[in-house]
Amino acid sequence: xxxxxxxxxxxxxxxxxxxxxxxxxxxxxxxxxxxxxxxxxxxxxxxxxxxxxxxxxxxxxxxxxxxxxxxxxxxxxxxxxxxxxxxxxxxxxxxxxxxxxxxxxxxxxxxxxxxxxxxxxxxxxxxxxxxxxxxxxxxxxxxxxxxxxxxxxxxxxxxxxxxxxxxxxxxxxxxxxxxxxxxxxxxxxxxxxxxxxxxxxxxxxxxxxxxxxxxxxxxxxxxxxxxxxxxxxxxxxxxxxxxxxxxxxxxxxxxxxxxxxxxxxxxxxxxxxxxxxxxxxxxxxxxxxxxxxxxxxxxxxxxxxxxxxxxxxxxxxxxxxxxxxxxxxxxxxxxxxxxxxxxxxxxxxxxxxxxxxxxxxxxxxxxxxxxxxxxxxxxxxxxxxxxxxxxxxxxxxxxxxxxxxxxxxxxxxxxxxxxxxxxxxxxxxxxxxxxxxxxxxxxxxxxxxxxxxxxx
Numbered sequence: 001x002x003x004x005x006x007x008x009x010x011x012x013x014x015x016x017x018x019x020x021x022x023x024x025x026x027x028x029x030x031x032x033x034x035x036x037x038x039x040x041x042x043x044x045x046x047x048x049x050x051x052x053x054x055x056x057x058x059x060x061x062x063x064x065x066x067x068x069x070x071x072x073x074x075x076x077x078x079x080x081x082x083x084x085x086x087x088x089x090x091x092x093x094x095x096x097x098x099x100x101x102x103x104x105x106x107x108x109x110x111x112x113x114x115x116x117x118x119x120x121x122x123x124x125x126x127x128x129x130x131x132x133x134x135x136x137x138x139x140x141x142x143x144x145x146x147x148x149x150x151x152x153x154x155x156x157x158x159x160x161x162x163x164x165x166x167x168x169x170x171x172x173x174x175x176x177x178x179x180x181x182x183x184x185x186x187x188x189x190x191x192x193x194x195x196x197x198x199x200x201x202x203x204x205x206x207x208x209x210x211x212x213x214x215x216x217x218x219x220x221x222x223x224x225x226x227x228x229x230x231x232x233x234x235x236x237x238x239x240x241x242x243x244x245x246x247x248x249x250x251x252x253x254x255x256x257x258x259x260x261x262x263x264x265x266x267x268x269x270x271x272x273x274x275x276x277x278x279x280x281x282x283x284x285x286x287x288x289x290x291x292x293x294x295x296x297x298x299x300x301x302x303x304x305x306x307x308x309x310x311x312x313x314x315x316x317x318x319x320x321x322x323x324x325x326x327x328x329x330x331x332x333x334x335x336x337x338x339x340x341x342x343x344x345x346x347x348x349x350x351x352x353x354x355x356x357x358x359x360x361x362x363x364x365x366x367x368x369x370x371x372x373x374x375x376x377x378x379x380x381x382x383x384x385x386x387x388x389x390x391x392x393x394x395x396x397x398x399x400x401x402x403x404x405x406x407x408x409x410x411x412x413x414x415x416x417x418x419x420x421x422x423x424x425x426x427x428x429x430x431x432x433x434x435x436x437x438x439x440x441x442x443x444x445x446x447x448x449x450x451x452x453x454x455x456x
Contacts, residue, residue, distance in 0.1 A: 013172075014172070015168045015169070015171050015172030015175060016168055016169070016172055018168065019164050019165055019167070019168030019169075022164055022168075023160075023161045023164055023165065026157065026160060026161070026164075027157065027161075030153050030156070030157045033153065034149065034150060034153045037149055038146055038149070038150075041143075041145060041146050041149070042126065042146070045126040045141050045143070046109055046126065046128075048141060049109070049126055049127065049128045049139055049140060049141055050109070050128055052075060052084075052139050053128045053130070053137070053139040055071070055075075056068060056071050056072055056075065056086075056137065056139060057130070057132060057137065059071035060132050060133065062133070065088075065096065065132070065133065065135060068088060068097075068132060068135075068137075069088060069096055069097040072086045072088055072097045072098060073097060075139075076098075076099065083141055083142045083144065084139075084140065084141050084142070085098070085099055085100050085117065085119070085125055085127070085138070085139075085140045085141075085142075086098040086099060086100075086138065086139055086140075087099070087100045087103050087136070087137070087138040088132075088135060088136070088137055088138075089103055089135065089136045090134075090135055090136075091134045091135065091136070096135065098138070100117045100118055100119060100138070101117070101118030101119075102116065102117050102118040103117075103129075103136050103138060104116065104117075104129070105129075105136065106129055107129055107130055107131075108128065108129065108130075109126070109127070109128050110126075110127060110128075110129075111124055111125070111126055111127075111143065112124065112125055112127050112140070113125075117140075123142050123143070123144055123147075124142070124143045124147070125140040125141065125142055125143060126140060126141055126143055127139065127140030127141075128140070179211065182205070182211050182215075183211070185202065185203055186202050186214075186215060186218065189201065189202045189203070190202075190218075193222065198222075198225075198226045198229065199226075201219045201222060202215040202218050202219055202222075203215070204216060204219075243281060243284065246277050246280060246281055247281070249277055250274055250277040250278060250281070253270050253273045253274045253277065254270070254274055256270050257270035257271060257274065284404075284418065287418040287422065288403065288418065290422065291403065291418065291421055291422050291425045294348065294422070294425040294426055294429055300345075300429065302345045302347075303343045303344055303345055304343070304344075304345075304346070305341055305342075305343065305453070306341065306342050306343070306344045306345075306346050306349060307339075307340075307341055308340040308341070308342060308349075308374060308381070308383060309334060309337055309339060309340060309374065311346065311349060311350060311353070312332055312334075312337075312353060312372055312374065312383065313332060313334045314350075315350060315353045315354060315357065315372075316330055316331070316332040316372060319354070319357050319358075319361075322361070323357075323361060323370060326361055326366065327366035327367060328361055328364065328366065328367070328368045328369070328370060329368070329369045329370065330357065330361075330370045330372070331369070331370070331371055331372070332371075332372040332373065333373070337373060337374040338374055338375065338376035338381075339376070340374050340376055340381040340383075340449075340452055341452060341453040342381065342430070342449050342452050342453060343453070344430045345426075345429075345430075348426045348429065348430075349426065349430070351422065351426065352422075352423050352426045352427065352447075353372075353383075353385070355419040355420065355422055355423050356385040356423060356445050357370060357372075357385065358419060359419050359420060360385065360387040360389065360443075363389065363390070364387050364388075364389030364390065364442075365389065365390075368387055368388060368389045368442075369387065369388055370385065370386070370387045371384075371385075371386045371387070372384065372385055372386075373386070376452070379450060379451055380448055380449060380450050380451070380452065381448070381449045381452040382446055382447065382448045382449075383446075383447045384444055384445065384446050384447075385444070385445045386439045386442060386443070386444040386445070387439065387442040387443060388439060388441050388442040389441070389442045389443070390441070390442070391438060391439065391441055391442050391443045392436055392443050394438075397436040400420050400436070401420050401421055401423070401424040401434070402421065403418060403421045404418060404421075405421075423445075427447060430449070431449070431450070432447050432448055432449045432450075433447070433448045434446070434447055435448070
């Protein structure tokens with residue numbers, strides 16, 4: 001992987017950013033720890049220095065400075081290395097006891113460098129100074145432990161920062177390589193699809209991460225695109241097949257009319273037949289165009305609240321007499337039906353139910369009962385159109401929604417094979433599912449909306 005591509009990689013940038021964030025937060029933790037420990041050490045030193053100073057001071061008897069000198073010498077012998085310093089001097093600057101050459105005439109607790117006390121090296125001391133009967137007294141302890149602590153913390157932080165940064169760089173490189181490998185796989189799949197291999201899909205790792213989610217969405221879009229292309233291919237083939245017969249019939253009618261006109265015979269009947277055939281062809285193309293418009297989603301702007309109970313009741317009321325004229329029965333028990341309100345296009349939903357009813361009436365014999373009903377649960381609402389006719393074979397239930405597709409047994413019944421295609425297009429526009437079930441006997445068309453409007 002090129003360095004420039006690595007630097008632009010999101011995983012690498014995130015790894016470096018998290019490393020910087022971790023180093024920064026660790027620095028704050030280290031500084032906080034150092035200052036807390038430093039304050040604790042200073043407090044301990046102050047207590048120790050003050051306690052030693054008090055003990056030495058308490059050994060003084062009025063007019064007898066020798067006891068103070070002996071006490072100071074005792075503490076000097078007990079000290080560990082150079083950690084403690086002592087000084088006792090007269091008011092005129094003469095040293096009476098102790099191990100420092102200089103004395104600063106101040107009083108109280110303070111931090112003083114070894115150089116200021118005439119000591120070699122660059123150590124610092126926490127000291128307490130005062131006077132005893134006019135004599136100057138100084139007691140101190142080295143801050144070496146605090147300085148060592150600072151060096152330890154600084155060294156630990158430096159090692160941690162280096163290790164974290166290196167780990168972040170290598171982790172970023174590793175993650176970037178993995179991410180780019182998967183992105184390259186996506187690019188390779190899209191290249192094959194562009195070249196015409198519509199069966200190719202983006203491989204999934206099964207990890208459920210963001211790249212897997214994007215890959216799954218790409219595959220879903222490709223499945224949809226593949227279905228659309230297959231549908232277009234199927235529609236083109238069906239149009240060529242189904243319109244070939246009426247166009248040939250129209251041609252024969254016109255040829256017959258032309259011959260009759262040459263023989264001075266009347267052609268009014270042939271012209272009427274030609275008009276009927278052309279109207280049927282025109283209706284087919286208009287239905288195909290309307291399905292395409294519905295699938296494009298342009299009608300979503302007309303969505304409003306739709307009362308399914310009232311809509312179904314109106315459709316049944318209008319087509320009830322038509323069913324009776326066909327020797328069939330169409331019914332809907334509005335009183336027992338649950339209330340169902342959805343967002344949708346009222347005209348399209350009316351067309352949907354009309355197509356289902358006409359489909360049942362056209363393909364069912366005399367005496368058939370067509371029953372419409374509504375069902376509702378907490379998160380869904382279903383509309384059902386059921387009949388006790390011959391039914392639809394299980395193997396054909398998905399195919400009947402294809403444009404211009406007709407069962408062999410219904411080839412001689414009225415229709416152009418687009419009624420159920422429009423039902424499916426309207427259902428998809430409204431986000432509902434359509435399922436064909438066996439009614440024992442007959443068929444049940446079950447249309448289901450998820451998350452209908454709540455009942456007030």
